Amino acid sequence: MSTSLGAILREQYGVSRRDFLKFCSVLASSMAISPTFIPRIAEALEKTPRQSVIWLSFQECTGCTESLTRSNAPTLESLILEQISLDYHHTLQAAAGDAAERARDLAMKANQGKYLLIVDGSVPMGNSGYSTIAGISNVDALREVASGASAIIAVGTCAAFGGLPHANPNPTGAVSVSEIITDKPIINISGCPPIPVVITGVIAHLITFGVLPELDKLGRPLSFYGQNIHDRCYRRPFYEKGLFAEDFDDAGAKKGWCLYKLGCKGPVTYNACATLKWNDGVSFPIEAGHGCIGCSEPNFWDAGGFYRPLAVPTEGVAQLTQMAFAAGGALGIAAGVLNAKKRDHAIAERETVSIDDLKRKG
Amino acid sequence: MNEVAFLAWVRGIGFQIALGIFIVGMVVRWLEIFLLGKKHDYSAPKGSAVQGAIHTIFSRSIPEKSTWQRSRVQIVTGYVFHVGLLLIILFLTPHITLFREFLGFGWAGLPNSVVDLIAVITMFALLVALVRRLQDPVLRFISTFQDYLVWTVTFLPLLTGYMAYHHLGFSYPTILGLHILSVEILLVLFPFTKLMHAITLFIARGFNGATAGHKGVQA
Numbered sequence: 284m285s286t287s288l289g290a291i292l293r294e295q296y297g298v299s300r301r302d303f304l305k306f307c308s309v310l311a312s313s314m315a316i317s318p319t320f321i322p323r324i325a326e327a328l329e330k331t332p333r334q335s336v337i338w339l340s341f342q343e344c345t346g347c348t349e350s351l352t353r354s355n356a357p358t359l360e361s362l363i364l365e366q367i368s369l370d371y372h373h374t375l376q377a378a379a380g381d382a383a384e385r386a387r388d389l390a391m392k393a394n395q396g397k398y399l400l401i402v403d404g405s406v407p408m409g410n411s412g413y414s415t416i417a418g419i420s421n422v423d424a425l426r427e428v429a430s431g432a433s434a435i436i437a438v439g440t441c442a443a444f445g446g447l448p449h450a451n452p453n454p455t456g457a458v459s460v461s462e463i464i465t466d467k468p469i470i471n472i473s474g475c476p477p478i479p480v481v482i483t484g485v486i487a488h489l490i491t492f493g494v495l496p497e498l499d500k501l502g503r504p505l506s507f508y509g510q511n512i513h514d515r516c517y518r519r520p521f522y523e524k525g526l527f528a529e530d531f532d533d534a535g536a537k538k539g540w541c542l543y544k545l546g547c548k549g550p551v552t553y554n555a556c557a558t559l560k561w562n563d564g565v566s567f568p569i570e571a572g573h574g575c576i577g578c579s580e581p582n583f584w585d586a587g588g589f590y591r592p593l594a595v596p597t598e599g600v601a602q603l604t605q606m607a608f609a610a611g612g613a614l615g616i617a618a619g620v621l622n623a624k625k626r627d628h629a630i631a632e633r634e635t636v637s638i639d640d641l642k643r644k645g
Numbered sequence: 646m647n648e649v650a651f652l653a654w655v656r657g658i659g660f661q662i663a664l665g666i667f668i669v670g671m672v673v674r675w676l677e678i679f680l681l682g683k684k685h686d687y688s689a690p691k692g693s694a695v696q697g698a699i700h701t702i703f704s705r706s707i708p709e710k711s712t713w714q715r716s717r718v719q720i721v722t723g724y725v726f727h728v729g730l731l732l733i734i735l736f737l738t739p740h741i742t743l744f745r746e747f748l749g750f751g752w753a754g755l756p757n758s759v760v761d762l763i764a765v766i767t768m769f770a771l772l773v774a775l776v777r778r779l780q781d782p783v784l785r786f787i788s789t790f791q792d793y794l795v796w797t798v799t800f801l802p803l804l805t806g807y808m809a810y811h812h813l814g815f816s817y818p819t820i821l822g823l824h825i826l827s828v829e830i831l832l833v834l835f836p837f838t839k840l841m842h843a844i845t846l847f848i849a850r851g852f853n854g855a856t857a858g859h860k861g862v863q864a
Binding site: 614 | 652671674675676740743746747818
């Protein structure tokens with residue numbers, strides 16, 4: 284039996300050629316690749332032997348895995364995920380304990396330099412005991428597995444930018460993958476969690492073209508993260524007209540007006556939510572009535588409150604204002620008193636000039 | 646510092662520093678002016694000082710005939726950019742959201758396209774004012790570094806705001822951050838430069854008007 288992806292999809296899952304090509308064209312369009320490449324994508328996916336993937340989970344909540352595996356199964360995306368050779372994933376694999384670790388060792392040896400490393404979760408740089416797997420600290424595991432990987436995909440905002448564990452005060456000293464590994468190509472697929480088709484798209488791209496997709500300056504694939512949520516938001520016309528929901532259950536909210544005043548971070552967030560959407564294209568957070576929280580951007584937890592509009596300061600300023608008025612008052616009165624003294628002094632120092640004085644000088 | 650952190654800084658600590666300096670500076674300047682006091686005028690009043698003050702505060706907004714004939718361009722551009730600035734500051738929805746944060750209440754904003762047009766007109770008027778300042782030999786001679794500084798810090802918030810709205814040049818978080826930063830620079834410089842005229846012009850007009858009113862003459 285052939286072990287290529289296309290063969291498995293056809294033979295084991297009964298995916299028709301037509302559906303398979305359709306899937307390839309969806310991938311191509313979602314990644315802004317020319318349609319002329321669709322046959323090439325199909326060919327590559329059909330011929331490439333199953334890509335060995337080692338998945339390491341560090342300080343994470345499993346939300347990324349949930350997002351990728353719980354997309355209304357069995358979608359083609361999930362089939363792809365199942366049909367890569369996921370040689371190690373401690374949430375999804377059957378093996379446990381020594382057997383699991385052995386599977387990782389075996390996969391690493393068999394595919395040295397060729398396997399793909401997927402990481403979710405951030406890495407604690409504080410006490411190495413904060414997060415270990417089989418007694419191995421996260422940072423050691425990452426360094427060891429990364430050394431033989433062809434490329435690394437950092438899935439989720441934690442792996443890409445540090446995410447929630449990295450949020451102030453960052454008790455574990457959490458860092459992103461790219462802060463530890465600097466000598467391997469890293470693709471950041473940020474989001475909390477990221478959109479499922481983005482990861483399948485990136486894997487397909489790697490298999491098809493053998494090179495990384497074009498990345499933005501944060502290491503994210505431009506085809507998914509190149510556009511602003513605000514620019515692609517179906518509520519944008521309301522923003523332009525100045526029609527805003529002021530509360531989550533007011534008339535404006537019910538009419539679907541813009542959520543800017545309720546703290547929507549769409550204008551500063553780059554992701555494909557507004558176009559690809561979630562749950563098989565059903566909707567996305569803004570469509571469900573909640574502002575974007577900016578989860579695909581670095582430090583989004585510390586970016587000043589999910590419900591504070593972008594136009595207002597991140598901290599309340601009432602206390603600062605009072606203090607500034609008090610300080611200004613004290614300084615102003617002091618300056619006033621000094622000025623008055625200076626004036627009094629100047630008046631006291633004035634020399635009177637008599638007619639005689641003038642006559643003498645003249 | 647990535648762009649999200651930059652934006653968080655200008656909305657957080659940066660804004661606090663700027664607002665703190667602005668308030669302290671404004672209060673100090675006000676108190677200094679008012680604590681100077683006014684010598685008691687022992688002459689018998691020939692009119693109402695208060696009425697004179699109120700009258701002058703408004704009447705000086707209307708250009709004198711001879712001044713109007715001499716420098717129409719200057720007066721028109723001056724009016725256009727001052728009114729434009731006020732409209733943009735007070736009636737762009739994100740700005741109103743900011744005022745609501747301070748005042749506890751807001752008001753209706755103008756549609757973005759209208760504010761956008763006002764911004765273009767305002768920037769144009771400011772550019773005309775600058776060109777005039779550079780071309781007119783007398784104006785150029787009496788212009789100091791501070792004149793060009795306050796022009797720049799007034800123009801930058803307009804330019805960055807316009808660029809943010811149209812997504813020009815930078816990513817939105819960066820240009821929004823730059824816009825807020827430019828306003829913070831304006832706030833910091835405001836109490837210590839000629840920008841203070843926005844407040845002191847009323848004090849000066851009131852003072853002159855009151856003096857004239859007391860004497861019963863036209864200010």
